[in-house]
């Protein structure tokens with residue numbers, strides 16, 4: 001499959017990393033910044049150009065990987081050269097209606113990926129326009145499967161929903177890991193030791209949660225001996241409203257996705 005990424009930033013780089021590990025794809029990147037093209041060529045063997053190709057064809061898959069604020073201008077430039085290519089948009093917020101209007105085509109699949117795609121452990125939510133064929137859906141899913149787990153969403157609003165869990169979620173997890181590293185350093189470990197301890201603890205806890213038949217809350221309670229150390233830590237988290245803040249932050253994230261859709265999909 002020939003796949004062209006427009007925008008070669010963080011998220012495109014992560015998906016290209018997943019595709020390159022899988023092999024068997026022809027990957028081209030259109031990116032304004034030459035240093036990013038050089039890096040993607042060196043890391044993953046992707047060909048690159050700073051400007052759009054003169055023509056796509058119906059066999060092409062074009063992945064829109066620029067910032068949502070840059071998408072309208074890109075789509076208007078893309079419309080005359082698209083020639084019926086399948087478009088996959090990974091932009092947060094921007095609705096199919098707007099994309100269809102700007103591109104003059106509705107052969108579009110929206111995808112919400114996440115950056116662990118880089119190591120093949122991404123999660124991607126997908127939603128296709130009614131005009132996209134079964135083969136188009138399959139093609140989009142094949143691209144994203146190289147990046148990890150794929151989930152088809154029941155409606156377009158599902159993209160806003162999944163953004164606040166898996167799309168933005170890696171940042172929440174990194175935030176938690178940052179906090180654990182900070183605690184480790186405060187307790188007297190070197191930065192490198194604290195990082196290793198935090199990452200291994202996260203790894204182990206995730207694997208245990210995956211393999212255990214028990215609910216996650218019970219696994220947590222199993223660590224909390226009565227009158228012991230963990231109980232003291234969790235009591236502080238609860239008193240400070242840590243869980244409530246994480247849930248509220250995620251809901252803010254979803255609201256922002258809806259708001260961006262409204263702000264940026266109008267013209």
Ligand SMILES: NC(=O)C1=CN([C@@H]2O[C@H](COP(=O)(O)OP(=O)(O)OC[C@H]3O[C@@H](n4cnc5c(N)ncnc54)[C@H](O)[C@@H]3O)[C@@H](O)[C@H]2O)C=CC1
Nearest residue numbers: 007008009010011030031032065066067068090091092113
């Ligand atoms: N970073 C993340 O974790 C995720 C990002 N997304 C979506 O992915 C998209 C890209 O985000 P990032 O990779 O984080 O941004 P980024 O800023 O790292 O990458 C965007 C790239 O597009 C390039 N660009 C802009 N306009 C261009 C044009 N007309 N032609 C060629 N190149 C152009 C910029 O030079 C930049 O390198 C956004 O729409 C975002 O909503 C979705 C899920 C997760």
Ligand SMILES: O=C(O)[C@@H]1CCC=N1
Nearest residue numbers: 091092163167168169
């Ligand atoms: O923060 C953002 O807007 C993008 C979308 C999901 C993750 N990063």
